[in-house]
Amino acid sequence: MxxxxxxxxxxxxxxxxxxxxxxxxxxxxxxxxxxxxxxxxxxxxxxxxxxxxxxxxxxxxxxxxxxxxxxxxxxxxxxxxxxxxxxxxxxxxxxxxxxxxxxxxxxxxxxxxxxxxxxxxxxxxxxxxxxxxxxxxxxxxxxxxxxxxxxxxxxxxxxxxxxxxxxxNPGLARVGPRLTDRQRECLIWTAKGNPIWRVARKLDISSDTVREHLRNARLRYGVHGGIPLTVRALRGGDINFSDIAQF
Amino acid sequence: MxxxxxxxxxxxxxxxxxxxxxxxxxxxxxxxxxxxxxxxxxxxxxxxxxxxxxxxxxxxxxxxxxxxxxxxxxxxxxxxxxxxxxxxxxxxxxxxxxxxxxxxxxxxxxxxxxxxxxxxxxxxxxxxxxxxxxxxxxxxxxxxxxxxxxxxxxxxxxxxxxxxxxxxNPGLARVGPRLTDRQRECLIWTAKGNPIWRVARKLDISSDTVREHLRNARLRYGVHGGIPLTVRALRGGDINFSDIAQF
DNA sequence: CGCGCCATAGCATGATAGGGGGGTGTCGGC
DNA sequence: GCCGACACCCCCCTATCATGCTATGGCGCG
Structure with a gap:
């Protein structure tokens, strides 16, 4: 029934x-x-x-x-x-x-x-x-x-x-690593298709710093490469498609 | 009721x-x-x-x-x-x-x-x-x-x-050009984090060919860079997260 | 007060990707 | 029979990225 x-x-x-x-x-x-x-x-x-x-x-x-x-x-x-x-x-x-x-x-x-x-x-x-x-x-x-x-x-x-x-997973309420605000910003701008130097200009910081943020983001997830990083961040909800979409 | x-x-x-x-x-x-x-x-x-x-x-x-x-x-x-x-x-x-x-x-x-x-x-x-x-x-x-x-x-x-x-978002789903099977395969392997030469070995084709497929995929979407390509393909449903998932 | 985390910045090296050419063969439709 | 789409292959060159290392100042927390 x-x-x-x-x-x-x-x-x-x-x-x-x-x-x-x-x-x-x-x-x-x-x-x-x-x-x-x-x-x-x-x-x-x-x-x-x-x-x-x-x-x-x-x-x-x-x-x-x-x-x-x-x-x-x-x-x-x-x-x-x-x-x-x-x-x-x-x-x-x-x-x-x-x-x-x-x-x-x-x-x-x-x-x-x-x-x-x-x-x-x-x-x-x-x-x-x-x-x-x-x-x-x-x-x-x-x-x-x-x-x-x-x-x-x-x-x-x-x-x-x-x-x-x-x-x-008894008692394992595990949440994956989250990114910092700055890491998310850098990732979003690169995911839009900007090269690092342009991200640096948008955020008004040095391109080495952007590089560093992206590096730390990769380290958190333990991934190699910008594409896997982007995918993981999308999967984990750290960034989403509407962050990336440009209109 | x-x-x-x-x-x-x-x-x-x-x-x-x-x-x-x-x-x-x-x-x-x-x-x-x-x-x-x-x-x-x-x-x-x-x-x-x-x-x-x-x-x-x-x-x-x-x-x-x-x-x-x-x-x-x-x-x-x-x-x-x-x-x-x-x-x-x-x-x-x-x-x-x-x-x-x-x-x-x-x-x-x-x-x-x-x-x-x-x-x-x-x-x-x-x-x-x-x-x-x-x-x-x-x-x-x-x-x-x-x-x-x-x-x-x-x-x-x-x-x-x-x-x-x-x-x-009327009509946001399933919009834009779709990729060919081969383009999708190449994209999936690169999105997993493989460099092009390893993708070439997996698919048993030359790395120039992989490069070629990825280039054509980018052209279809009109995007520049592997990251925007991956994001577009994910959003459009050409590939999905479990294609990329490692486990 | 020290400790850890974060954001910032720099430098150097080698690997990789991106974009530009060129080409072959197949298949299916007009 | 030709043309377009597709898969495949090859070359080159440069911009960009990944990765290694070091180092600063700010901030919160115990």
Whole structure:
């Protein structure tokens, strides 16, 4: 029965869960409640490369998970990609299209169907400084994910992911390194496309100083190069696209 | 009446709304539905400094908004700060505590009460590369935000924020020229932090060819430099953060 | 008062990227 | 059959960046 009360009960139980198995049991119950077969709560990372790190709880067929990991799809799976551009979550059949497809996507989707995974829905789990994540529920081929199920999942997805993170990192409310104001300013001007000497003139400081700020920013993130620095700062929320956009 | 059907109706209407006034009307109806007095959908930015940019729709008292803006609280308001560390949203009385308080927070909260704003709840709106945002609903002093209202807001908050962004930036999504597969590959590897010669080895092509692909990509966007190229490609969706993520 | 953090500034070296040429072959559409 | 888009390859030269090191003054905090 899809009601707010039912969702409330799930959220309360989820907030008290102690380990991954308990969380899996609860998500299985959610599956039964919305009438789907599969659930997957996962960070979008390469689990083979980052063994031990990241959170993942799912009931997908084991060989699908293996196939998925071997191809490092945690980072490039079309559903994961789309979830990174979404705030509210989505039904797969409404947002996974040919237009945004990449070579290889078709293979992934047919392989999923071969493992009895058809339509589904996904709730993104974004938090600045953390890897991307999501909570998905999926049906066997032939049945479509419904808007009501999406709404239901929206009530539960966020708390479920927060619970999973607490289980994986007990007490580790970690926030990545933040940049100082001056470092952010310098980075924003270079990201707009200015060479360092022009940034220096805008900020009315020496270009060596700008260089120094950018260097320190790179050191904080432990990255090499201006492009990775910019990407990390965007990811972590230190700067954002509207800072960079020039109109 | 707090039901999934009611939420569904709101979400459908929100997805069709054409302007900020229409969105405000709908959020006012949501207020009536959950029994609160105030709503506020807002980017967490300094609206005085960034005039014209950013999204904000609210029905707070006008002098409260002025007081808020004058003190540049968009960035440092305790509710906004807490929302930036939350994925699922929260009830103010459960998460706004003395422990995480900063000097000045007490003043903000009493000033809010002076303007008839008591307890409330907030749904964060995170999207990588975008400024932080949130959707809040608040009650007059003496009444407490309820878990059921939080669940209801979870169903509506994300779609409402997405709608607001569409209104503020019509057609910003998926604009401009797209890159070829090869250009995207080269860009992704350089964005990970690889120098061109290493990209060439990964793709098993000459480094001049990599240079060539990157040059053509820059030409398409009409940008100068690898950093602006990366930012444009990220914003346009040609590449995304998980393509670049290292783990 | 010292300690750490920040912003500022300078200098030197080598690696890298950017922008300018030139070219080949394929594929698909007009 | 030609043309445009695409992927591929090669050369050159200069501007820019990354990185190493050192050093100053201001500011807050314990």
């Amino acid at each position: 899809l009601t707010i009360d039912a969702a409330h009960a799930f959220v309360l139980e989820i907030s008290q869960v102690k380990n991954a198995a308990g969380l899996a049991d609860l998500l299985q119950e959610v599956c039964a409640c919305i009438g789907c077969s599969w659930f997957a709560l996962s960070h979008h990372i390469d689990f083979l490369a980052a063994s031990g790190k990241g959170v993942r709880v799912h009931n997908y067929p084991e060989d699908w998970a293996l196939w998925f990991d071997e191809r490092r799809l945690g980072l490039s799976d079309p559903v994961h990609r789309e979830s990174q551009r979404s705030m509210a979550g989505f039904l797969w059949h409404e947002r996974i299209h040919r237009e945004t497809a990449r070579p290889g996507d078709e293979l992934i989707l047919t392989e999923a169907r071969r493992h009895d995974i058809g339509d589904g829905l996904t709730i993104p789990a974004h938090l600045a400084g953390e890897p991307f994540g999501s909570v998905s529920f999926a049906w066997k081929p032939g049945r479509a994910a419904s808007p009501a199920a999406l709404l239901f999942a929206r009530m539960i997805g966020g708390p479920a992911f927060e619970a999973a993170q607490l289980i994986a | 707090l039901t999934i059907d009611a939420a569904h109706a709101f979400v459908l209407e929100i997805s069709q709304v054409k302007n900020a006034a229409g969105l405000a009307d709908l959020l006012q109806e949501v207020c009536a539905c959950i029994g609160c007095s105030w709503f506020a959908l807002s980017h967490h930015i300094d609206f005085l400094a960034a005039s014209g940019k950013g999204v904000r729709v609210h029905n707070y008292p006008e002098d409260w908004a002025l007081w808020f803006d004058e003190r540049r609280l968009g960035l440092s308001d305790p509710v906004h700060r807490e929302s930036q560390r939350s994925m699922a949203g929260f009830l103010w009385h459960e998460r706004i505590h003395r422990e995480t308080a900063r000097p000045g927070d007490e003043l903000i909260l009493t000033e809010a009460r002076r303007h008839d704003i008591g307890d409330g709840l907030t749904i964060p709106a995170h999207l990588a590369g975008e400024p932080f945002g949130s959707v809040s609903f608040a009650w007059k002093p003496g009444r407490a935000a309820s878990p059921a209202a939080l669940l209801f807001a979870r169903m509506i908050g994300g779609p409402a924020f997405e709608a607001a962004q569409l209104i503020a």
